[in-house]
Amino acid sequence: MQCNWRPNQRLMRAVWLLLLLQLLLLQPDDSMAAKRQRRRRPKAHQVQLERHNREHHEKSLGDLQYEMMALRTKLKVKPSQSSVAHVQALRPSGVSTPRVQLGNAYNTEYFGTIQIGSKQKFKVLFDTASSNLWVPSRRCPASKCSSMQRYDSSLSSSYQANGTAFSIQYASRNNQDTILEGFLSTDTVTIAGLSIRGQTFAEITSLPPAVFSRANFDGIFGLGFREIAIGDVTPPMYTLIEQQLITQPTFSIYLNRNNTGTIDATSGGKLLLGPSDPTLYTGCLTYVPLSAVGYWQFTTASIQLGGEQNGTTLCSDCETIIDVGTSLIVTPLPVLRQINGLLGITEADKRDGVYTIPCSRVASLPSITFNIGRTDFTLSAANYVVQYQSTCVSGFTSLDDGSSELSDDRGTDYSNLWVLGDVFMGPFYLEFDLGYKRIGIAPKI
Ligand SMILES: *[C@@H]1O[C@H](CO)[C@@H](O)[C@H](O)[C@H]1NC(C)=O
Ligand SMILES: *[C@@H]1O[C@H](CO)[C@@H](O)[C@H](O)[C@H]1NC(C)=O
Ligand SMILES: *[C@@H]1O[C@H](CO)[C@@H](O)[C@H](O)[C@H]1NC(C)=O
16 A cells, blocks of 8 residues: 655765664653563564465465565666565454554653563664664673663573674764664564574673663664664664564554653554554555665655745755654754744753743644655644643754764765654654665554
């Protein structure tokens, strides 16, 4: 079910930027005390193998549809090498796509539980702008990782040593880089009841406690492309596909927004592994091809604040990435100034790197429309303002504070990139297609 198909003209350079925006200082103080509630375990998928066999008979139609899409993709988009298998099968009715129930902390962090080895469970933040899995190591000193679950390889019979040194860096608030260090290990990683054998991940032995001590998760689960995986480690999604644990190389994200200013540990949203679930969105998915492979990056034809008649076009043919690991919408600095001007926000409203707005003004603020794949996707002010009880925060920010160049090790300038984080994703169902390198979007139910 697809609304559109639109080729992209610009194949952009791959960038190397990892984003993790946290509004840690905005979280209410009782968050520290908030119980590390264990989440409900996802449903087991014990019929997985049987399902594959049964689907074999029904495969031809599904294959054909997929092949036709593939053909169009090949004609219009420069093919890129990828080892992702194109596995497609009809979804038998009554069998649901494996899914992780997400927790939602303050509409800024979406996490779920995975298991490593036979019994060690971790809460991981899902991040589509990075491609590695890491969890804290037993060897991380308590002074740094005290509040987090730590992986102990000596407790796992499926552990395989690797030992290669690992370090990963995330861009964060106030332009400060966050560096984590550790080493690689291999073990069985179980997500949504699917056991990925021989998955290599990083055990972190050193991380900045200031950033993570108030986080509601232990580690990060990257859902980006292998092109941006650190240390050439095969990302877990790829291993999941290679081991044919899912029938289609796609995953989908559905986020709930919750303005109660609490942690919703079990019904914060869903991460679906495999085919999309049409009961979670209305109409059909609008697909947009990726303009660069690494992040989930595509060209947005236009972004407009305000109505069609008197709105302001903030950009045309802008490069945008979808990132569930980023809380807000990150814009280039000149655009942020323009948005703030239009919303009546001044520098005096700035607090901890974000801008507050009186909640009473939200109802009169204009909407913002993203034209993606020739379809308009609109956020109302209630969608783009993040509310914590009586505090309202503008959903727009910039990583650039104007004081330094925004570029990475390779000299790639990323100051023009927009990052569409959780604030953008809130009203939509998003399908991430690794096989055909595209994103599908539809209004969520
Ligand atoms: C460690 O993992 C990396 C990435 O998967 C791999 O390239 C390397 O060969 C592994 N090394 C050992 C000693 O297993
Ligand atoms: C918000 O989270 C709270 C705490 O878990 C939960 O009780 C409530 O139902 C959630 N509200 C919505 C609208 O999801
Ligand atoms: C723009 O148009 C909308 C509705 O068409 C109206 O409510 C709003 O006041 C207008 N804004 C300006 C600045 O003219």
